[in-house]
Amino acid sequence: MIFTIFKKELKETLRDRRTLMMMLVIPILIFPIIINITSSVSSSFQEDAATKKIKIGIVESKNGFLAKELSQLPEALGKKELVTYADTTRLIKDLKKDKIQLGAYVSANFQLHVDSMIPAPVVLFFNATDLGMQERAQGYMSIIEQKMQVERFNKLNISQEKTQPIVSEYRNIASDKEMIGKLAGGFLPYIFIAFCFMGCMYPAIDLFTGEKERGTIETLLTTPVPRWQILFGKMGVVVLSGLLAASAALFGLFMSIETLNGIDNAELMAVVHSILSPSFIVLLYCLLIPLTVFFAGVMIPIAVYAKTFKEAQSIITPLNIVMVIPAMVGLFPGVELNGLTACIPVVNIVLSTKELIAGTLDPLLVALSFIVMTILAVLAVFISYRRFDKESNVVL
């Protein structure tokens, strides 16, 4: 009978446009849309910033050094036009009005400093709200500085090597897979948790509160099917909806990485492909199924208790934040899976998944996380059953 109820509830759920939107359409489309918009906006911004012709205002003495050096820089570093100013007051005023995008003040004794081989001061003005301008100025100045440094070494007849006492070489022993796992691995379960919760929400409300509100629950309760079987049939659809929504989101993310060039780096793509192996996906679902059952078990008592769809929605929606915050904790680099974190629901699943992606999993801790989550899921199902069995909750 559980399967009969499951089949019917699934059929009804798949015919509900609102649930379909939340369960499949939005999760599938969200990442392609976000990645498409982000990549097109950022690439157009980068292109724009690199090719943008900027005006640089300069205050320095006639036949100044900086103007000469700047004009000699290749155009590949960005087109520029130099404007001479008599004082910094006017220069700053024009910078504020965006008539110029960078400003430089070279003091009158600049050349004296250069000749005396002591650091020569240059003040650079930029507007931090005009993104990329500070970087452009730093780029120009570092080239000019390097050129002057070489000239100074030559003048002093010193080999550049002699000024460098130590050659430090930093070697990273972590594989790319480990780094992705530890630093960004929490993102995958985070997406799963957020969409899983959203996917569970509408079917839970529709199948419990909705049935009560529409007056169909009475007839169902007069059939010779034990209440626990009715609960399990319905709960199966809630869990499946959550898993489907989360899988759809991951599928959307994967497709956008594959087809929209979400990741440009070929090496990184190879690592991503190696992470997404069938055994990883099976293990991931093993960890996430008890979590989804736990979500369903938390939502169902609320949906059973609520008298209207609106009431259920107003209680469950804020719960979303309560559930997703622990998932965010797992996103922070440095938060590791240990005896304590393995006992914290939601956090333990995020951290276990991170370890799984990095390939550094401790089987005992992952097993502990799984057991903790399974115990909580069973407890949540038991509470759901107690609520569903209470006649005042089921009938209006």
Next chain:
Amino acid sequence: MIQVSNLSKTFDLTRQQRKELNTEERTALAVDNISFRCEPGRIFSLLGPNGAGKTTTMRMLSTIYKPSAGEIIMGGTDAVKNPQEARRKIGFLTGSTGLYARLTPNELIQYFGELYGVSKDNIAKRKEHLYTLLDMHDFQNKRIGKLSTGMKQKVSICRTMIHDPEIIVFDEPTSGLDVITAENIIHLIQNCKEQGKTVIFSSHIMSEVDLLCDDLAIIHKGELLFSGTMNDFKGQMQTDNLTAEFIRIVHQSQNA
């Protein structure tokens, strides 16, 4: 046959409900020690004003509510101790019954047939019989949400009768329906009687009661004020008509 003995139902009141009812009591007695008997091939009517305890009684008979005290025997099965078994014998229909709007009548009837444990062959046979009887063939594959009230009522009847129950419980089955739609229910009740089924229906519409019932009970504030045959009731009337007599009995109990 339905045998109800010393049936009571007490509900726990929440703080909100106590506030609404302006009472300090932690419980409310909805049905107070009532007993009656419904015979096969006869129609029994449970009469009472709004809030009398009719729906609570009907929900206990259909095993949705568990009684606080008393016994219910449905077709020889103790419905309190063995509700699952009793449900196989009961068809339950209320005026406020909702249907799954996203399913078609065919899907809904099939679903309930399976829930009642009817074999696939029997579901097909019963469906064909009921569709012909209720003239449902034309809309059997349309979504229920798109059907008219009359069509939906026919689907409800079909759902109630798919497992050919020996006892039918109707809780205010015609409430909210127009006379034409209500006629389907009246015919159904009469058909059930002809087939020798046990029929109990709750109502506060005296014309319906006069037309259909053989036996009746009057309930008010959870207490049984009268239980007997329609002929007995008519024989001891102190007013001109059934409605006036019903009102008189209710008022008399309030003043007592």
